[in-house]
Amino acid sequence: MAGDTVNSKATRLTKNYPNAFSDFYGSGTPCVYKSGPSWPVRKGPQAQGIVREPRPVYSHSIQLTWISIGNRICDKLESLDIQWTSINPFAYANAGEPKPFCPLIICVGVKPRSLLYDDAVAAAAAVKGILTEAGFSEIEVAFLESVVTRNTGPKLLSFNPFINSVPNLRKPFTSALGLSIASRRYPHFEGTSALYFRLSNDNDHVAVLTCAHVARPPPVYPNTGMTRKNNNQPREEIVALGTMGFDNAIKAMLAKIGDNLQSIDAWSKALTRLGDPVDGEDLEVTEKRAEYLGLVETATKEIKKVKELHAEVTENYSTLDQRTIGFVLHSEKIEVSAAPCGFTRDWALIELYKNKIDWATFRGNKVWVGGNLSIADYGNTMFPDARDSKDYSYPEDGLLQVNGVVQATEMHNPEHLDVNGLLKLLS
Template sequence: MSHLLAKYPAAITDFYGSGTPCVYKTGPVWPVAQGPQSQKIRRAARPIYKHGIAPIWLDTAWSIVAELETFQVDWNAVDPLAYANAGQAALIWEFVITIGVKPLSLVYETAVAAAKVVDGILEAAGFPEIQVAFIESVYRRQGKLMSFDPTYELQGIPGLRKPFTPTLGLANAPYKSPYYEGTGGLYLRLNTDESDKRTVLLTCAHVAHPPPLFDNKEYTRKFGSQLREDIILLGGGSFNDSVEDIMKFIGDQSKAIASWETHLRRIPEPAEGEAVGVTAKRKELTDLIAAAKDKIRAVNELHSHVTKNHTTTASRIFGFVLHCAKIEVGSDGFMYDWALIQIDDDRVEMKDLKGNQVFVGGNKTAIDWENYMFAQLHDRHDFHVPDDLLLHIQDYVREAEFRDPHNYDVHNVKTLLAVKNGRTTGTTFGRVNGLESITRHYPEHGIEVKAVEIVVCSYDTKTGENDKFSDEGDSGRL
């Protein structure tokens, strides 16, 4: 990042922990950890609720966008967020409008000039204390199956098995372009008539019809004679990642067994009258070794099934594009970017389909669910751990709750908490921002869609890492 550091020394430290380089930020200089061995200060984005700018925010944001285009800034998102040191008290934060730009596209001098104009807009609106930052970020690209049994008694197995099943959060991609991957978000029935058994999966239009490969127009498969546009479970990248996870699990268990066996050999053979602690330790190690061998046996069976039945892309076809909407902005300012994938009954065992339940396990546990989603004791009146870590989708969030949430985060601040399972990042927890963002999509493909979106901030805790809530490949997830 030498091209940034030469002009702006805080390019790395301003948003350290997010992997986001900063071109320039207005306002006071943020503190930096001192000393060559000192740990860097991690900063995390947090949502903003009930701020004074809320009633005029969208008008202000569109004014900012207009000025950015006057400067010919190649921007992709305007996000209003609170930034604080990770783990810091909730009341200590800075309001920053971050403007994402294409890497290497914005020179320091232009960033300074544009930031000055944005500062003027904020000052005229009565909020001179709000800071402005230009950050480099990439454009948001959106790169018979097994049944899912989350009750499997061996720990870790459900998370490895889940990617190869049609459980929500399923990674999918077009058969003809398997490296444009996304995530399935919701199952729907096409008809209330019981004689019509068709089931569809909701995902994004840019997943079903990637902009580089398809024209941006509405498409519907109306007749059986039309050529099918097949969709597969697990594109090339996610299939390889899932198989690698299986192999890593087997390797880790084998290493653990070797370590436990070394300790076991140091314990004398059973003898009458031996110390209770020696007997207990021998049993503990013996049980651990036996359990690990059972896990390896089960995961080897999973690996064998996957390699025999799902290695080719054709073997992972589970449906086809029934309808793909044109990517455009509606009258409400939000993006319309959706597609329906019709499920093939002969490729999915419909009686085993879990329906609209999101697996919130895998890389998260029941303890994580409690610690992140119900962090405060006084906020546990409706607390429960989802059975088998399958969260049933029952309703949608009303707009009022986006502005005035009911639950509390780790800092005991009212926050709208979120969870999702996606192709790339698995299960992650987050906090919904109370102010809208403005984003720009696909200018490189001649579409240039500007839309209103709502950001979900990654959930930083006092002990957890400030991981991303979602990443490339998670599009369409729920």
């Protein structure tokens, strides 16, 4: 029965468009129709698909008029009753190849099973007409089935990764930049803080920047925007860690304890096999015993620290009251393609309660980058091309200071090379 379902899904698309699953192979997004010449495929009964990789597009002449062209495409699709979910200009390359074989294609996501083949062909012709009028007749159009998902109490803990024993487990309960927050009225939807702002010359009024849809989630608040103008106005309060965030943080601690106990058990068995020290034993045996003893000692100490953190957190931060850190000071009305730059307007300022922050240890606008990547991996991720990393050094204690603002021109034309060494060469 499962095989019949898979075959039915494949036949539904491939009976009209044979390349439905090969065009964007590896992405999990089947194609209803793509205009232009067919993309290459491997031949033969046992031939495997060619994995396609979407690549960013830089320095293309469409940049200057893309916003107006994109708006025309949106209007045209809506006039044709196309249930589109996204419109993305991408370049495409075969996996492992540095140069894209498709410099630019307009990929339109549509709700699964909402678009028939003939309607997709007609819609692609309409979009191609808009592109041709704008002077870009060479750009093709693809329709893909794709759904886009729009993912008081005590002070917050201090954060010092230089001395904290388990900084990755401690961080969710601190004021470190990237703090997970949620509306107290709807704690099931979470987002992160972006930047801290001082609203006065002292620390009496400090705000954190976040998204409007996080501060005032649509299931609870209308999309009208708001500004808190006086103290008589009711407060729309914000909590540090929503329901899922708190539960996940606790689960991570328990998992860490369990992992260390398993490791201690394995190392203890190895120590039993090595036996007690004896005169004249092999030096390698002595060194290996010392290594395992050190590992057991370190893991045992870490378990103690995690248990202490777990006890502190469950006692002081279990309820929403204990995790309330501030209130919405201002929230913009959410708008798509807002003037003057055509970006989405979706931001809010959260004023923090002064007594929720340990100002003596407050880190400000520093991002901790030491949680998920090793020192080497972080450097290689930030600067994949060696020519950009000659003056690079790892941030002290893994805390990266936030400075300045990325300009729109730099987004279109990055200053650094990508893993294929192409960005600077194209700018």
